[in-house]
Amino acid sequence: MDRLRMGVIGLGWFGEIHAETIAGVPNLELAALCTRTPERLAEMGKKFGVSKLYRDYREMLDDPDIDAVSICTMWDQHTAPAVDALKAGKHVFLEKPIASTVADARTITAAAKDAKGILFIGHVVxxxxxxxxxxxxxxxxxxxxxxxxxxxxxxxxxxxxxxxxxxxxxxxxxxxxxxxxxxxxxxxxxxxxxxxxxxxxxxxxxxxxxxxxxxxxxxxxxxxxxxxxxxxxxxxxxxxxxxxxxxxxxxxxxxxxxxxxxxxxxxxxxxxxxxMFNGVRGGALREEFNYFASCALKGEAVTIGTAEDATAAxxxxxxxxxxxxxxxxxxxx
Incomplete structure (x- = not known):
């Protein structure tokens, strides 16, 4: 595999920026979108030309054609989708903060230990x-x-x-x-x-x-x-x-x-x-997604953006x- 088919869970302002970034990374394909708001989901689907649209992230995780997910929900709603995505064998790009409590951060970290997919925490700086x-x-x-x-x-x-x-x-x-x-x-x-x-x-x-x-x-x-x-x-x-x-x-x-x-x-x-350049995002966020994609495609655990480092912060x-x-x-x- 030389390309990851990726879904975005959570389509607030930063979820949209994630989608704009994914669209410009050569070895990523923006393949699915998920938000609970139907009007927003339709708007973003039209903007990005994505036909796989979900209001329940668990339906996205059931799709065998989705290799990875970007989770951009609110910080106190990270745990369930992150854990469920890892259990489903997906690679996970989880925006910072890793969670809203240290206990939840440790739950996410534990879920990644024996997971098929990698876990990366988006500390873009x-x-x-x-x-x-x-x-x-x-x-x-x-x-x-x-x-x-x-x-x-x-x-x-x-x-x-x-x-x-x-x-x-x-x-x-x-x-x-x-x-x-x-x-x-x-x-x-x-x-x-x-x-x-x-x-x-x-x-x-x-x-x-x-x-x-x-x-x-x-x-x-x-x-x-x-x-x-x-x-x-x-x-x-x-x-x-x-x-x-x-x-x-x-x-x-x-x-x-x-x-x-x-x-x-x-x-x-x-x-x-x-x-923004020519309709897609560049800069540090794009480099972050490049790094995530490279690690996932090679099956290598991340050394930057680890769950342990994110939990300490x-x-x-x-x-x-x-x-x-x-x-x-x-x-x-």
Whole structure:
């Protein structure tokens, strides 16, 4: 087999982006779509020219012609489709966070142990070339022992009113930087302290500020602001500094890596994660799907985006959210 026939479960805004990405990967075929909303299902089927349309993901899993699934349901609805897909022998691309609880994350991990298909967790930042080069430099020993890390991952308020009714900024976005910090250090987080700020009165607070301590002694601070002014001309302000005993790495993927002025307005669109070219998505998300497809077609377990790494990042961010609720330091492990 040199091509995977893939279905997408969950067709919210990011499920649609997944479908647009799959359509542009040579060894993937977008073969089926699933969502519970009939109007949305018909709309997406027409857009992508897909005839296999399901309102129940279990019917998709019963189709022997589907080799793999991308699961883009809400994070608290990951467990059943992921476990069922693995039991059905499908390869599984599961969006982050792996689950909404550590117990559910471990259930998914256990289901993958003896499964025919592979399990990959979509922590897309690992496929950002700037972060990959930073990891390479660290592995080469160029900055010595890591002693401190800091990150910023801020997005405009226009993006987030709907999201903040479903998930908070720490587990929703700081989980990316948590995962990267765990990856860069090769260490584990032993404590978390966090504070949040409620700006707009939504279900979850708009701002999360987090501090971690690593087992090896390094400390980290993470800033996640989901309410930058709506007129902000860029989609993300993303930065990370990694300070070692012998050097420093600074990563920046934010305005103005591309600036477009039209109608007296300045725009700085995404050029890294899922930019659109000729109707399909490119960037880090496409590289992520390329990696998933390569591993699945070779029958090799993933070494990036493992369930164990994703669970460690989830556990740390959930501890940070608990700290923000209680005002206390939360120890892990």
């Amino acid at each position: 690992r496929f950002n070339p700037r972060f990959r080069m930073a990891k390479q430099a660290i592995d080469e020993g160029r900055i010595g022992k890591i002693v401190a890390l800091s990150s910023r991952r801020n997005i405009p308020a226009a993006w987030t009113p709907t999201i903040l009714e479903k998930i908070g900024p720490i587990v929703g976005d700081a989980i990316h930087d948590t995962d990267i910090m765990l990856w860069m250090t090769g260490d584990r987080i032993v404590s978390a302290y966090a504070q949040t700020v409620d700006v707009r009165g939504l279900k979850y607070p708009d701002i999360g500020q987090t501090m971690y301590r690593f087992a090896g002694g390094a400390s980290a601070t993470l800033e996640t602001v989901w309410c930058m002014p709506e007129k902000t001309p860029f989609d993300i302000d993303e930065r990370m500094s990694i300070i070692g005993s012998e050097g420093i790495i600074h990563i920046q993927d934010t305005f103005p890596n591309l600036a477009i002025v039209d109608d007296n307005k300045l725009h700085s669109p995404d050029t890294t994660y899922w930019p 989830l556990e740390a961010t959930l501890a940070a959210e608990e700290s923000a609720r209680t005002g206390e330091l939360v120890r892990i492990g």
